[in-house]
Amino acid sequence: MSVSGHLFLTCLLFSAIHASPLMKDAVVVDDDFKVEVSTDGTYSISIKNQTWLPNAHTFFRADGFPFSTADDTLVLKGASRKSGSDKLGGWTSMDFEYSAGQYIIIARVKEYTQSNLGDFVIFEQHYKEGALMTGTFNHNEVISSFPSFYITDNVPDLGFLSYGGIMVGDTDKMIGRWQKGQAMPNSGIDGGPLCIFNENRDAVVISPFNQFMAGSVWHDRLTTDSVNWGIMGRVGRVPADFVYQTVVFYSAQGINKAFEGWGKLLRTYHDKDQKMREADFTLNYLGYWTDGGAFYYYNTEKNKNYEQTILDVRAEVEKNKIPYRYVQYDSYWYYKGIGKGVKTWEPMPDIFPNGLQFLYNMTGWPAGAHNRFWASDTTYAKQNGGQFDFIVEILKAVPMSEDFWDHLFSNARKWGLILYEQDWLNDEFNGMNALLTNISVGRDWLMLMGRSARKNGITIMYCMSYSREALQSLEIPAVTMARSSNDYSPGNDNWRIGISSILADAIGLAPFKDTFWSTTNQPGNSYNKSEPNPGLHLTVATLSTAAVGPGDSVTGMNVSLIETCCDADGRILKPTKPAMAIDAQIIQSALGGAVGPVGEVWTTYSNIQNFYFGIVLAAAISNTFPLRPSDTTFADKLQDGKVYTSQSWMSLTDFNESKPITIKGCSAQHYCLYYIAPVLMSSPEVVLLGEVPAKVVPVSPQRFTQISIDTDVTLTLTGGVKENVTVWYSVSGTSKSHTCQLGTTGEATLTLLGGICRPN
Secondary structure (H helix, E strand, O other): OOOOOOOEEEOOOOOOHHHOOOOOOEEEEOOOEEEEEOOOOOEEEEEOOEEEEEEOOOEEEEOOEEEEOOOOOOEEEEEEEEEEEEOOEEEEEEEEEEEEOOEEEEEEEEEEOOOOOOEEEEEEEEEOOOEEOOOOOOOOOEOEEOOEEEOOOOOOOOEEEEEEOHHHHOOOOEEEEOOOOOOOOOOEOOEEEEEEEOOOOOEEEEEEOOOOOOEEEEEEOOOOOEEEEEEEOOOOEEOOOEEEEEEEEEEOOOHHHHHHHHHHHHHHHOOOOOHHHHHOHHHHEOEEOOOOOOOOOOOOOOOOOHHHHHHHHHHHHHHHOOOOOEEEEOHHHEEEOHHHOEEEEEEOOOOOOOHHHHHHHHHOOOEEEEEOOEEOOOOOEHHHOOOEOEEEOOOEEEEOOHHHHHHHHHHHHHOOEEEEEEOOHHHHHHOOHHHHHOOOHHHHHHHHHHHHHHHOOOEEEEOOOOHHHHHHHHHOOOEEEEEOOOOOOOOOOOOOOOOHHHHHHHOOOEEEOOOEOOOOOOOOOOOOOOOOOHHHHHHHHHHOOOOOOEOOOOOOOOHHHHHHHEOOOOEEOOOOOOOEEOHHHHHHHHHOOOOOOOOEEEEEEEEEOOEEEEEEEEEOOOOOEEEOHHHOOOOOOOOOEEEEOOOOOOOOEEEEOOEOEEEOOOOOOOOEEEEEEOEEEEOOEEEEEEOOOOOOOOOOOOOEEEEEEOOOEEEEEEOOOOOEEEEEEEEOOEEEEEEEEOOOOOEEEEEOOOOEEEEO
């Protein structure tokens, strides 16, 4: 953390707390963020000298009994100060030794004295001897609680964002006022990270810090109105030396910055680098998708099977020169068993008569392939005559062998598998006692899958994931993408991923909005629907930085629209970060008033050698909102510039704190895209506008790989061999363009003032 934001810990501790009167001995504090800890085990979190989170009771279940500080059955035997270091830096802590019957459990408040990763504190539960008979009958409760906080009336006007449900916590996310009797944060096995904030952009994020598949959050609505972080409710045994941690991360710069810092902290601790995400073929190139909402989802061309249909799609794509680079096969192709789970992950002959290797050879397309939960009669399990270790229950099974995944993935590589889509994650988790009651099976399941995928050069996309599974991907570099919206269906609004993208990107996942149609009317579709907003869906997909995968019929491909997302080789021209909902949108939803837009306003940027080009998307807006640089997610990178749109790039206006963008009249069908460009040279004034109106992202790092400024502005352009690229720019207020043909290497340099294109 910065010197000005440095946390410090001062303690006057006693080996036995009864040896001295009660004191607030340990204080974790900076000017804005304070965690006060007393020798009796109580604590609170204050922001700018206002108490936001007073502690509720600590409890641990063991031997079938709830030991709690509420009734003194959980006995505090002593408090002590400890210190140490790990990959985050040096830390100091206040440790409380509790006796839960015959078991000793350490509750620790831990802060880092020399970390540059922000302002945060970690609460830790350490089961020194383990514990038996810990479970409840309700998996949505917790067997332990530290930290736990009351929701009270005695707090400033606060809002909250609580992720919950599936699709990285998108489907049941809650936004509202953090107040007793009103706040309803998500809890239980489908609960997720919680953010509490005020209008002044102070924000804290609270979530598990490790053991994501075992950890949980429980909102005790009925008795104490408290929120409790601990181990999920039906876990029956905790092994010795098991450690579960919860992090509270603070930012004075808003909700987006809080999640950004929180995510960087988690990624650092769990070694989740972005290399596999950056190299993921399906995140970098245009693909053809057949999943839910696509024209050919459980639907083929008339009187043809899937093999013939895919070959017809390939022929149409070739004829129209649409640069699709891979194909996605959904759940229609493999054998189903009990409960419609996966029996054998091999193509059925009525679907692909000649097999997937044949299609790979004929199309030249590598594949993304869907999978759902494993049926209890899966042919891979030893219990059913197979070769591999599975836990098998009445309806479902879960693989417990890395050898199994090696077998599956190595065979699939032969027919071109590059992306494994693990769907129905919530059903697998919910449907098996082993995953709900055993503290380690859930993590083992996902870690084995991930290690094998990385070994076999395959990336993983999670679908229908709870937040816990998405968080678990922090330990699994092969997981690069996650569905962050509900299923697409023509005409629905599953494009609204601006809030779920905040969480997904923070933990290193590209937020996928699902497939979409590029043409409004596609006769013969099985949904009996049309798509009124194909442009918005494609725009959101492109700005998400995740896969862009239209799912049109053979005759329904809108070539001119699809081409706005990519270059001639199908490489997606995308921003540096996903477009994400601005803080003001979330604060408006939570607290009302007139602080933000009523609707969707997301921002992002392209970073090209520290030149930042801003992008603003506004849709479904019902009020007028003045967007200033300070409202954007690039406020610390682009304070002022020139704003233009794909309709008005010939006339630039200033963008700064005193000259905001007035956002109004932006519907879903007539959505608004604003672009903000920096002034690259002042005399003469040179502004790069890019490929407007030809591309969704007119200035992308994929197209403009270098910007050099001397007596001229020189651009390095990349793309397809001999591709023609028209670049717009402004010189002293006059808009100009130059069409540059790339060379045989797919590169060229272009000087703006000189107007010279040199192909490479």
